[in-house]
Amino acid sequence: MTPTLLNTRPEGQTQALSQALAAAGLGSVDCPVIAIEALRLPDRAVETLARADKLVFVSRNAVQQLAQAWQTLTGRPLNPAQDMKPGAQCFAIGEATQQALLAQGWPTADLAHDDFVSEALLARTDWQDLHGQTVLLIKGEGGRRALIDGLSAAGADVEPWPVYRRMLPDYTRQQWQSAWQAWAESDCPVVLISSWQGFEHLQGLVDRFGHRNDQAWLFQQPAMVFSERIAQGLSEQGWQGPCRVVRPQSQAGIIQALKQWTTE
Template sequence: MSQPLFTLLNTRPMDQAEALTQQVQWHHGQVISCPSIDIQWVVSQDTIFDLSESIDKIIFISANAVRGFLKSVYYPSYLDASKRTQKPIELYAIGRATQQSGFAHQLPLSVLSQTDFDSESLLAHPVMQSIHQQSIVIVKGEGGRTLLETTLKARGANVQLLEVYRRVPAPFCMQSWLKFEQSHRPILLLTSMESFTFLLKHLVELDSNYAELSHSKWRFLTETIVFSERIKNQMQAQGWQGSIRVVIEQSNVGILDTLLATNS
């Protein structure tokens, strides 16, 4: 059996990891599964609002936001409102992976950028400028950035948050990590800051030297691939010394393209 081009530690949640694993293997990469995050769906809300009332826009932050919305009590209200309203509710996604998740469930999500897929790009689009007194729902996970909410409110919109999932630490896959340390051209994938934080906590329990991000324990890594400049900057601010690449696009295709560019 020929040697793989590289070895990816796939830290995505278990139910979201398989498609990426298959694509990487197709391109002669090895994949070691080691989820650092589990997704828990939020069933109830502290603040209940009626989605069947006049809503102008709904913004989905992630593919998990789409899945959580479909599981929530608000999805039937959205369907009811869609049938009764004279003006269709505008549906938006931050990125293409979120858009595709919506398409798969008959949610016609629009993206407002063809290059950068983040809150800043969404907010820069003309559609998000003249929104005074519009009612906007942001579907997201618990916690996370507040830029979208605060900016839309500053522009005069009535913004409501619908938090439909939370990220929690997954059990540590110690054997997978030990195998990863000995692998050919090891590349670490981090899709969120929580992914890194949860993984780091487990690693420090395994070996306290991991707490120092400039320590030689980390030097076995060929590359670390992250989902945003924000994650890269936060890791470097904490002392990370290794090479970091930001994905070309926040999707499996973007991850794969970045991997292949790294190993070309």
């Protein structure tokens, strides 16, 4: 059977993944569970960036939203030679984030795929003593404190920059039920859960617009997730379907993981 992915990527990111899946002969139903709302940079953003030693980006959205926010604040694109401290580097959480940094032309650390997680960054031997260094954490509003706590424990002066807010997309009942039905009636439905907040939003949308048994049925379906932490969380919530962690966290990784269901 050919699997069909419930493509829950944030608004503005679903189309690229669906096109890549179609090119690989795989089906998908676009169903974003997160909408991105831009936030302003801090008042002293220009001065802070100029003294930062490291910039850590937690997502592709963080890269894109910083680029847009900087343009809004200064009236021009971010120019590393002009705006950043000499020798400063950008670090990515996730391969898609790495690609977004490279596309911007910002000085980006060359990391192996296995290093595209928070824990791997914090475990780097050259990150064990960060006293005297300023680290900007470019992120969405809220989220985990693991990076902030880990960087602070290593002695860094950490400044979180929330540059976007994750919102629930504005669905009508008809829009939701049309997408859900197309996915649920496919031969092999598989759901993509790329963040814990995305899972919470998915549950909320099913509760709001779904039929009585939709939530229980959802928990029996195969899931592809972006981290062991999400997989563990789903298990604790009572998820009964098979769960596969996507590695690397990219379109290629999603396609590779999805294709494995065609051979099992």
